[in-house]
Amino acid sequence: MNEQGQELAGRLQVAARRMLDDGRLNVRDLSVMEDGHAGLTYGFELVDGEGGQRGEYILKMAPAGVTRRGNTDVYRQAPLLKALKGEGLLTPDVPWASASEEMLGAPFIVMDKLPGRVFVVWEPHPSFLGDPALLRSVWWQAARLLAAVHRIDWREALPHWETPRLLLDELDRWSSLRRHAEGTEWLAPSAQLDTELRASMPDPAPVGLVHGDFQPGNILFDNGVATGIIDWELASIGAQGLDVGWLMMMSDSRAWHADWQPVAPVPPHDLLAEYKKAGGPAVRHLAWHQAFAQYRLGSIACLNVKLHRSGKRRDDLWERFAPSISSLFSHGSALLAGAAEGHRRD
Numbered sequence: 001m002n003e004q005g006q007e008l009a010g011r012l013q014v015a016a017r018r019m020l021d022d023g024r025l026n027v028r029d030l031s032v033m034e035d036g037h038a039g040l041t042y043g044f045e046l047v048d049g050e051g052g053q054r055g056e057y058i059l060k061m062a063p064a065g066v067t068r069r070g071n072t073d074v075y076r077q078a079p080l081l082k083a084l085k086g087e088g089l090l091t092p093d094v095p096w097a098s099a100s101e102e103m104l105g106a107p108f109i110v111m112d113k114l115p116g117r118v119f120v121v122w123e124p125h126p127s128f129l130g131d132p133a134l135l136r137s138v139w140w141q142a143a144r145l146l147a148a149v150h151r152i153d154w155r156e157a158l159p160h161w162e163t164p165r166l167l168l169d170e171l172d173r174w175s176s177l178r179r180h181a182e183g184t185e186w187l188a189p190s191a192q193l194d195t196e197l198r199a200s201m202p203d204p205a206p207v208g209l210v211h212g213d214f215q216p217g218n219i220l221f222d223n224g225v226a227t228g229i230i231d232w233e234l235a236s237i238g239a240q241g242l243d244v245g246w247l248m249m250m251s252d253s254r255a256w257h258a259d260w261q262p263v264a265p266v267p268p269h270d271l272l273a274e275y276k277k278a279g280g281p282a283v284r285h286l287a288w289h290q291a292f293a294q295y296r297l298g299s300i301a302c303l304n305v306k307l308h309r310s311g312k313r314r315d316d317l318w319e320r321f322a323p324s325i326s327s328l329f330s331h332g333s334a335l336l337a338g339a340a341e342g343h344r345r346d
Contacts (some may be wrong), residue, residue: 005030005031006031006101008042008104009027009030009044010027011029011103011104012027012059012104013025013026013027013324014103015096015098015103015104016046016339017098018103019096019098020095022048022095023047024045024048024049025047025054026046026047026048026049027044027045027046028044028045028046028047029043029044030042030043030044030059031043031044033058038084039249040060040061040063040106041050041058041059041060041061042058042059042060042061042064042278043056043057043058043059043113044056044057044059045057055086055095055113056112056113057095057110057111057112057113058092058110058111058112058113058149059078059109060074060076060108060109060110060111061104061106061107061108062075062106064105064106065230067106072235073107073109074106074107074109075097075098075099075107075108075109076161076162077109077232077235078094078097078109078171079158079161080158080161080232080235081093081094081109081111081232082094082178082271083157083158083161084152084157085107086153086157087157088128089119089148089149089152089229090145090148090227090228090229091228091229091230091232092112092113092114092224092228092230093112094109094110094111094112095110095111095112096110097109097110099253101210114220114227114228114230115220115222115227115229116220116221116222116226116227116228117220117221117222118216118218118219118220118221118230119138119216119217119219119221119328120217121215121216121217121250121251121262121263121264122260122261122263123313124263124264128221128263129263131224132265135263135343136265136266137267138216138219138221138224139251139264139265139266139271140266140274141219141221141225142214142215142219142226142247142271143218143228143247143271143272143274143275143278143280144274144275144278145219145226145229146211146214146243146247146275146280147275147276147278147279147280148242148278149209149211149214149229149243150206150208150209150240150243150280150281150282151279151280152208152209153208154208154209154237156210158209158237161237162236162237163237164207164237164238165236165237165238166204166238167201167202167204167238167239168203169315170202170238170239170242170292171197171198171201171292172285174295174296174299174300175194175299177299177300177302177303178190178191178194178299178302180302180303180306181301184265184302185326186298186302186325186326186329188196189326189329189330189333190295190298190299190302190328190329191336192293192296192333193294193295193298193329193332193333193336196291196332196333197288197291197292197332197336200288200336200339200340201288202241202285202288203284203285204238204239204241205239205284206239206240206241206281206282207237207238207239207240208237208240208281209235209237209240210235210236210237210238210240210242210243211229211232211234211235211243212232212233212234212236212242212243212246213231213233213234213235213246214229214243214246214247215246215250216249216250217250218230218231239282239289240251240281240282240295241282241284241285241286241288241289242289243282244272244275244280244282244283244286244289244291245286245288245289245291245292245293246289246290246293247271247275248268248271248272248286248289248290248293249266249268249293249294249297249328250262250264251264251266251268251271252264252267252268252290252331254327254331254334255294255324255328255331255332256324256327256328257323257324257325257327259320259323260320260321260323260324268290272286284314287335287336287338287339288335288336288339290332290335291332291335291336292330292332293337294328294331295328295329297328298325298328298329298332301318301321301322301324301325301328302325304314304318304321305318305319305321305322305325332337
């Protein structure tokens with residue numbers, strides 16, 4: 001552990017003793033989480049004075065010196081996760097958290113560590129790859145879990161958490177990232193898809209809880225069984241079709257470059273059927289929602305590829321991802337064109 005990590009571990013230990021009212025607690029094995037690209041997310045153990053384990057936890061911190069809004073407002077996840085746990089959803093409990101910067105230098109939440117590992121859709125861990133039935137099960141479980149998220153009555157479970165977000169606000173939020181495509185072959189197709197999305201914006205119903213990045217890469221699996229839905233930074237109250245379109249995008253081979261294909265043996269229409277079978281309510285305008293998902297991820301990728309290539313934030317994953325940006329935008333336009341043609345025939 002480097003000096004910065006040692007300092008964080010020391011501050012976390014002081015915070016644990018204070019918030020859990022036990023002066024003998026010690027932090028052990030603080031480390032950055034390896035699965036995915038988790039940012040300021042750490043795993044650690046708490047042990048008592050004799051070295052006996054008191055629990056395994058996940059620490060998620062807000063970036064220092066950044067305005068607390070949306071995905072950088074880490075503390076807003078605390079009431080959300082507590083409410084969802086109370087509703088019986090597969091989410092981690094939050095035994096302690098703080099909106100203050102006093103203890104760790106930034107707001108934070110501490111969650112119980114759940115067993116299992118995530119399924120990174122482009123590069124799954126080898127433990128997922130030996131059994132075709134297991135691969136299919138991962139996606140079936142994801143569809144059923146999304147239906148469970150969407151069945152939560154947010155007015156009852158989260159009455160004061162957040163006001164509903166308009167679809168236009170969502171589109172405007174992500175369109176601001178398109179400036180990072182300037183000087184690349186991605187600028188024109190991203191602008192075209194932006195225009196097409198604005199011209200065909202649907203009714204947002206049903207409105208409810210939205211995860212914001214719902215896919216197997218944010219679900220923990222232990223021996224093939226889902227144990228938890230994680231990474232709620234982008235959660236909101238809004239059009240639930242956003243989540244369905246995102247999940248469908250992740251499994252749609254047509255959205256991705258041939259060299260960056262998801263390991264997804266269940267096609268989008270079958271995922272949608274399973275979601276509907278499990279009581280999922282968001283079943284309309286899904287071509288628009290998947291096209292928007294591809295626009296959103298393509299725009300995010302433009303930023304991350306730029307940061308990588310400039311050396312400001314190196315991550316080789318985005319170089320490998322880059323060839324798919326064009327296909328995300330172009331297939332998004334194809335989805336909208338197909339939906340428009342279907343409406344004309346009807």
